[in-house]
Amino acid sequence: MSATAAAPVKTLPEHHYLNATYGIRSWLLTVDHKRIALLYLVSVTFFFFIGGFFAMLIRLHLLTPSGYLLSADTYNRMFTMHGVAMIFFFLIPSIPAVLGNFFIPLMIGAKDLAFPKINLLSWYVYVVGAAFTLYSMVSGGLDTGWTFYTPLSTIYSNSAVAPAVVGVFITGFSSILTGLNFLVTIHTMRAPGMTWFRLPMFVWAHYATSIVMILGTPVIAITLALAGMERLFGLGFFNPAMGGDPILFQHLFWFYSHPAVYIMILPAMGVISELIPTFARKQLFGYHFVAAASLAIAVIGFLVWTHHMFLTGQSTYAALAFSFLTFLVAIPSAVKTFNWVATLYGGSISFDTPMLYAFGFLGLFLIGGLTGLFLGCLGTDIHIHDTYFVVAHFHYIMVGGAIMGYLGGLHFWWPKMTGRMYPEWLARIAALILFVGFNLTFFPQFLLGYLGMPRRYHVYPPEFQVYNVMSTAGASILAIGYLLPMIYLTWAAFFGKVAGDNPWPATGLEWKTQSPPLTENFEVTPIVTWEPYDFHNRPDLGLDAVASNGVAPAHGDD
């Protein structure tokens, strides 16, 4: 344990996972979870910029009511491929497969995940799925919407549906394998003393996420398999011409795809639950409640899926039940938010870039979550279902929530992953640009939605133009906000200042090893004797032992 390195000029450790072996083979055949995480980092970033490129075209096109630069068919392909790339190939793997893969073993004091080879396999599965999807994008594109609704996708679309469906189907197994690996690892690989209630909240969040991956993803797999076979071989479950029911597809699709939203947001919540205590230097308020809220979201999240289908003609009774459950799933999210804010109280708050992302997340997730109430509510959903209101809502959750969490986590752990610091002031400016650009892009879409502009329109009546122009302007700012971190983080990985083992300092086990870590993570298996986020009994962090901000200590009964 070399946490007390306080040398005046910091240097990178002599041996670490990055220089353990060299050559392309040592990366492509690695079973080291940290290297696999970096493989994922490269792949999901690639898809993020593909998706972002499509998004930029969409926003440019919508500058004028009659459409600016794309034909109807091209526009439809753009938004479909934007959705597919972003959801299946960026958002779902982003935090779990990059940050989760890298840090879960480190955080629980394990040498690796339980199944390192399966971990590598999951990346290859992802790559194969991605290859099919890219093939579909270049061979005619895909124009069904990322939701693949039947019978449009199975019978009527003349775009490259089959390879895309196969691609998403295959990628699903990557997600299943990752979730399986995490669940087993968290159960059996914890270091001595790392009890369930000493786990960092990031690990809890991934535990909950993995449950969703395990139980939901197989259902989307079979659904897409059936839809694919329907298109290729004429199976008929979703084909009204044979008496099949297209609504059944939606049931099966949303059984996964609603919980999939929690695959995206739960890990981000986990990141935020790390960032806030670290940068407020304070115990996470209500640890047990935040952990329980993660599990509650994962479980109740499975019971709300038909709120995407209130207007398909589904049973009124079912609609009532599912709307009720939808309101229930809002509660644990609210509990988490309140606990984060309460954690700030009496803290010693710094404004390093990761913390700025945490504040950004709080604001955007709050708006995203609260606007979900309008959609879960039966009365208002009649009006705003399938309008830009929905588009704005889920972008606040997925972009404002999940990506803010992802970027916050990347900045927070970048020194651990690469051993080097990113440029602090540039990063703060980028975070600010992102926040402003994001709000300018997506807030006007709430207004558009309530005014009645349906989603997925390549042309629109002129009365909607003002907000569309605002949105496009915001998107340009947002694009800069995303390019900046990509550039300076890459630069920092090679040329940044050497960070040291624990630059923040933070309490987690991952900070007790060197940066970048050894291939085996720890020289000696650590023994955990402290509570999570406890700054008071950790002399090894080199901080003052008592709080100096005038708030009396209070031992709650959490």
Place this chain on the structure above:
Amino acid sequence: MQSPLPFFPEQASNFAGNVDALFSYILVTAIFFTVLVTLLAVFAAFRYRRKNASDIGAEIHGNTALEIGWTLIPLILALGMFAWGAVIYVNYRTAPKDTLDIYVIGKQWMWKLQQPNGRKEINELHIPVNRNIKLILGSEDVIHDFYVPAFRVKMDVVPGRYNTMWFRPTKVGKYHFFCSQYCGTNHALMGGWVTVMDPAEYAAWLSGESGDVSPVSAGEKLFTQLACTTCHVPNGTGRGPSLNGVYGAKVLLADGSTVTADEGYIRESILQPKAKIVAGYQPVMPTFQGLVTEEQILNLTAYIKSLQTQPVPAKGAGVAPATSGKK
């Protein structure tokens, strides 16, 4: 839409005011929590900002009373939203009886609409103000969705089944309607205008220039052509039940259950006569599957609906005895 930055669209139906009110209620709640959380966070960020590099925060682990509080209060507020929303939704999904029924067929990428008297329109809908309007929605290909923002109503149009939606326009004027479920290339072009008119103007519009036969009379003709009259004798003496007054009433079935005779039931009885047998009758009716077109079924249904006002025979009607007095 006059304001350069509009917020609420025009309110032009019975649902609009209520949906906007509910929206405002949720909006106020949402703003309250957004402001509360933001203020608390900003306050904490300033009050507890780090003064010395090695400062740490106070030792606070949590507070169960607070946790329970901020679980229960949002729960209660949320249940209020749920209940209000549920009332509007149930009202929306349950059409009143005295509706003006308009058939709407969606296909890639146009809407075909038909008035009760048979007058057809493409991407245009004329309706009288202050009448309850019911749209019966069918699709010829993929899933569409009929959406009128000014009325705050929409409903998916699903191939293979019928959905219905209803509303009562409250303001004369012209309003956009859209297709709101992505349906392929020209999804965005699949819209048009709803024109809400004074009843007198509507009547004039309806009678003018329409060369189409009303569905009721077309249905009556078909009813004879297809020899339905040989069994479904109005006075109830035929091999099939009399259809007088049957629409909208409860029908007693051979297995003892009852079913409300709505469009769906009538459609099923024509296409799959053996699915539901009226009590006291033999399953002798042949299926008309493939023999009648979609439009002809609509006409037959319209005709059977017109028999609603005919006297119900004491014996031989399909109407269940207990509830034979309709609504």
Place this chain on the structure above:
Amino acid sequence: MSEQEHSEHIVPPSTYLAIILTLLVLTGTTVGAAFVNLGRFNIVVALAIATVKATLVVLFFMHAKYSPKRTKLIILAGIFWLALLLGMTLSDYITRVDYRGVRFPISQVTQQLPAQRG
């Protein structure tokens, strides 16, 4: 990890033999039952017998009977989630007013069908 010691419970071949014989008898029973008209209970009986057979396989062939509590919990969770998927979806279909799914005449729709495409 304390439940580790008994995970190596060895089931004797005689138990396996008894189980396989029971399974074969139950297979015969389920075929026999299918030839008796029980109305709607045919499916109930068939599923009940299948469930008994599956339970025997899980408990003995797959050693669930001798496995730690966690394994049993996982099995139950799987069954529970399957029930959620089936039950909650069917709850929509069986409470629809027109739950039998009144459908267009096939001829109407098939005319519109373009050729199947890859």
Place this chain on the structure above:
Amino acid sequence: MHRTGELYGQFKTLEQQKETATLGMWIFLITEVMFFGGIMLAYALNRHFYYPAFAAGSNTLSLKLGGFNTVVLLASSFTMALAVWSSQVGKKTLISIFLLLTILLGFVFFGVKYVEYSQKFHHHLVPGKKFDIFYCVNNPASCPDVAADELMEESNLLDEAKAADPDLNAHAQLYYSAYFGMTGLHALHMVIGAGLLFWLLKGSLAGRFTPQWNTPVDIVGLYWHFVDIVWIYLFPLLYLIDRHK
């Protein structure tokens, strides 16, 4: 990760390693349950909507072949269980014998499945444009493998079903969608299982499995039994609808 004997580097003990592997397999099997759950749901709904078509479709299947395959699969589960037992008590030759038996039974299953599939193909019972549930009844000459009295029976059944459901031919395709979808996925799992069994056989011939270390046998055993369980449900759901006529 380094490997010391049979212990992989990320683990501390063989017990931890085995516990982890078993847990992983069980969790994987739960994902399989959900996977088959989706198609079960499609089956359940369509069977509910179109019972006559499903009954008619089921009656065109060969109960003899289906029943025989059920017995074969159950027997293979039995031999698999004995292979696991042999590895636990350290009877190295017996492991290979039982694994071989399991593989053989698996191949018998494939053989029968092949016969069944090709029959359906010749009888125009594969969903798609050529699908015709009346094909054999109308063209007895093209279906030499169906006996005349069976054809008579089938003809009566189909007429009855047609009377109840005029769209029989469309809805029977839904039954066959379920049949091919479910049995096809099951067969795919069997193929993967057979591959795993060959891999085990290689290991057991090399004498790698001992009472101390037999995790692969145990794990593959779990998988094979699961595939058996799926068939235990598929058999009555597909072959035994409305057989009493």
